[in-house]
Amino acid sequence: MTEYSIKLVRLGDMQVIADLCVVPIGVGTSVSREVAACERVFAEAGLKTKLHAYGTNIEGEWDEVFAAIKRCHEVVHAMGAPRITSSLRFGTRIDREQHMEDKIRSVEEKLR
Amino acid sequence: MTEYSIKLVRLGDMQVIADLCVVPIGVGTSVSREVAACERVFAEAGLKTKLHAYGTNIEGEWDEVFAAIKRCHEVVHAMGAPRITSSLRFGTRIDREQHMEDKIRSVEEKLR
Amino acid sequence: MTEYSIKLVRLGDMQVIADLCVVPIGVGTSVSREVAACERVFAEAGLKTKLHAYGTNIEGEWDEVFAAIKRCHEVVHAMGAPRITSSLRFGTRIDREQHMEDKIRSVEEKLR
Amino acid sequence: MTEYSIKLVRLGDMQVIADLCVVPIGVGTSVSREVAACERVFAEAGLKTKLHAYGTNIEGEWDEVFAAIKRCHEVVHAMGAPRITSSLRFGTRIDREQHMEDKIRSVEEKLR
Numbered sequence: 001m002t003e004y005s006i007k008l009v010r011l012g013d014m015q016v017i018a019d020l021c022v023v024p025i026g027v028g029t030s031v032s033r034e035v036a037a038c039e040r041v042f043a044e045a046g047l048k049t050k051l052h053a054y055g056t057n058i059e060g061e062w063d064e065v066f067a068a069i070k071r072c073h074e075v076v077h078a079m080g081a082p083r084i085t086s087s088l089r090f091g092t093r094i095d096r097e098q099h100m101e102d103k104i105r106s107v108e109e110k111l112r
Numbered sequence: 113m114t115e116y117s118i119k120l121v122r123l124g125d126m127q128v129i130a131d132l133c134v135v136p137i138g139v140g141t142s143v144s145r146e147v148a149a150c151e152r153v154f155a156e157a158g159l160k161t162k163l164h165a166y167g168t169n170i171e172g173e174w175d176e177v178f179a180a181i182k183r184c185h186e187v188v189h190a191m192g193a194p195r196i197t198s199s200l201r202f203g204t205r206i207d208r209e210q211h212m213e214d215k216i217r218s219v220e221e222k223l224r
Numbered sequence: 225m226t227e228y229s230i231k232l233v234r235l236g237d238m239q240v241i242a243d244l245c246v247v248p249i250g251v252g253t254s255v256s257r258e259v260a261a262c263e264r265v266f267a268e269a270g271l272k273t274k275l276h277a278y279g280t281n282i283e284g285e286w287d288e289v290f291a292a293i294k295r296c297h298e299v300v301h302a303m304g305a306p307r308i309t310s311s312l313r314f315g316t317r318i319d320r321e322q323h324m325e326d327k328i329r330s331v332e333e334k335l336r
Numbered sequence: 337m338t339e340y341s342i343k344l345v346r347l348g349d350m351q352v353i354a355d356l357c358v359v360p361i362g363v364g365t366s367v368s369r370e371v372a373a374c375e376r377v378f379a380e381a382g383l384k385t386k387l388h389a390y391g392t393n394i395e396g397e398w399d400e401v402f403a404a405i406k407r408c409h410e411v412v413h414a415m416g417a418p419r420i421t422s423s424l425r426f427g428t429r430i431d432r433e434q435h436m437e438d439k440i441r442s443v444e445e446k447l448r
Contacts, residue, residue: 019166021131021201021309026431029207029250029307032215036222050164051219053212054131054201057165062409066402073428082431083253085245087311088424089133089166089199092409095141095362095418100165103144107163110148133421138319138365141419174297178290185286185316194319195365197357199423200312204297207250207306243390245355245425253431256439260446275443276386277393277436278355278425311425313357313390319365324389327368331387334372 016062017100018090020069021055024081034079038072045071050100055087059100062092128174129212130202132181133167136193146191150184157183162212167199171212174204240286241324242314244293245279248305258303262296269295274324279311283324286316352398353436354426356405357391360417370415374408381407386436391423395436398428 024034035056042049042058045068050057058065069088076084136146147168154161154170157180162169170177181200188196248258259280266273266282269292274281282289293312300308360370371392378385378394381404386393394401405424412420 017165019133019164021311023247023249023309025247025249025255026253029205030218031249032218033222035219039219039223051216052131052162052164053129053169053171053215054167054203059165062406066406070398070402077428077430083427083429085247085425085427087201087245088426089421090424091166091419091421092413093141093419094413103165104163106142106144107147107151110145111151133423135359135361135421137359137361137367141362143361174294178294182286182290189316189318195315195317197313197315197359199357200314201309202312203307203309204301205307206301241389243357243388253429254442256442257446259443263443263447274388275440276355276388277353277395277439278427279390281389283389313423315390317365327389328387330366330368331371331375334369335375 014062014092014094015059015097015099016065016090016092017098017103018058018065018069018088019055020058020072020086020088022072022076022084022086024076024079025083025085027079027081034076034081037075037079041072041075042068048100057100065090126174126204126206127171127209127211128177128202128204129210129215130170130177130181130200131167132170132184132198132200134184134188134196134198136188136191137195137197139191139193146188146193149187149191153184153187154180160212169212177202238286238316238318239283239321239323240289240314240316241322241327242282242289242293242312243279244282244296244310244312246296246300246308246310248300248303249307249309251303251305258300258305261299261303265296265299266292272324281324289314350398350428350430351395351433351435352401352426352428353434353439354394354401354405354424355391356394356408356422356424358408358412358420358422360412360415361419361421363417370412370417373411373415377408377411378404384436393436401426 024031047060136143159170159172248255271284383396
């Protein structure tokens with residue numbers, strides 16, 4: 001990896017836009033209590049989020065976003081879930097700044 | 113599989129809630145034109161959808177939802193993308209009816 | 225969408241490489257019985273698959289792959305799961321033919 | 337969240353099994369060079385991994401796995417990708433220890 005070390009991007013200083021879907025296993029068919037607990041974790045972390053019908057958009061510094069995701073698993077286990085499986089999309093870009101609302105606006109402009 | 117054949121659930125008659133993120137590869141860094149084309153495909157199919165910052169929620173009959181997803185890949189290839197990789201979450205339940213807005217409301221009630 | 229209709233790619237005739245992770249909800253913490261049932265569904269459908277620790281690679285014609293995925297949800301519900309959430313990656317390409325083993329070989333060649 | 341603080345699980349000490357699919361955007365249709373670079377990142381981190389046709393299984397301590405995933409995005413940007421979108425599944429459990437090969441063996445036993 002030495003060939004990349006000089007221009008190595010440091011993502012600790014970079015924004016990530018993520019989309020998380022947490023699925024507690026072994027707690028019955030309703031999972032909204034656990035999803036709500038994760039929403040509180042993200043709010044306490046000061047992250048910008050948007051809940052949708054199959055997950056939550058999260059935007060912020062890489063380290064803060066992933067620390068919150070870890071805390072989210074910790075909290076859901078502490079609520080009683082013996083097992084958790086999550087699915088996550090996450091994107092970074094170094095060509096330009098982009099926020100969650102920019103991504104939506106960019107699509108909507110093309111739909112007019 | 114004969115042991116399950118008698119009580120086999122027929123999902124053609126069942127609702128699915130899905131979340132699709134389509135990524136055209138080999139067309140540059142902007143993908144909003146292709147995402148907008150998929151939105152049009154879903155609208156033409158009469159499906160209930162909600163665009164978010166990392167995908168689109170889609171609700172409808174199983175066969176209609178997956179036919180639209182296929183059409184979406186066809187259209188994005190036709191727009192010039194040589195390669196597409198998509199990520200999809202999809203959920204079905206037979207215990208009770210549930211719509212996209214029910215999932216969100218259920219979480220929001222627990223956040224009050 | 226009329227602008228794309230002439231050169232519209234028909235994916236019914238195209239190969240898709242997919243990766244499916246099925247999560248039955250409300251059946252306890254072990255999900256291997258349900259995953260095994262899905263493996264049988266894919267085998268009966270004559271699809272090429274490869275089980276890994278977090279899902280199953282599936283390769284085949286688009287319609288056959290997605291018919292098997294639907295049958296998989298039907299079978300897992302019939303086994304008693306009231307709710308299922310799945311995560312799927314799926315890729316198509318029109319620039320050249322590519323099989324599952326080609327994707328792995330292509331990476332491994334670059335690791336030598 | 338105070339109600340969960342006493343029995344809060346600390347995942348820094350816990351194993352996670354993950355499955356990562358990294359997609360560089362804006363570098364053409366071939367992505368195997370970037371996937372190979374990620375494999376090297378995981379190997380250098382001493383993580384147990386298994387490449388498959390649509391991603392890589394990764395097992396290890398939470399903090400080490402996610403540090404490697406971050407390094408992977410950094411390296412792929414450094415290789416020239418202006419934009420990256422990744423999809424990740426990750427699972428934790430506190431009821432018992434489970435490794436990647438246990439998950440596969442558990443399914444295969446039910447297929448005999």
